[in-house]
Amino acid sequence: MSTAEPPRPPFPPFDGASAAQKVRMAEDAWNTRNPERVSLAYTPDSVWRNRSEFLSGRESIVQFLRRKWQKELDYRLVKELWAFHGNRIAVRFAYEWHDDSGNWFRSYGNENWEFNEQGFMHRRIASINDLPIQAGDRKFHWPLGRRPDEHPGLSELGL
Secondary structure: OOOOOOOOOOOOOOOHHHHHHHHHHHHHHHHHOOHHHHHOOEEEEEEEEEOOEEEEOHHHHHHHHHHHHHHOEEEEEEEEEEEEEOOEEEEEEEEEEEOOOOOEEEEEEEEEEEEOOOOOEEEEEEEEEEEEEOHHHOOOOOOOOOOOOOOOOHHHHOO
């Protein structure tokens, strides 16, 4: 990370408000489906485990996200803070998407995040399961992009 790169508040150690803010910021970025923008929240040498895939570095993250969003069409994500301590945050999430054949899925998962003192994530561990759903069972109907503030979160949706 170059010294010219501005820090990414909020910074650890996290409290409930700053952890929730970090979670919403991540959700908003991922809902852009812009791999380059998303990658900027991570250290240049960030280490990921996503399902069974292991990644290291921003360029690997960008390549991974490009592949992901070429497959997972009309992607809409909701994240929710699960726990936090010091420089770590645990998140649960669900996202809905369809494949190029029109088959819909809801993917559920948990993430463990670890941040450096500048507020960049340097470790992300994600476990995810995909559930086929019918289009009529979808719960995430906002226009592509940021989830509206008034849209229910996971707990309110019973997910």
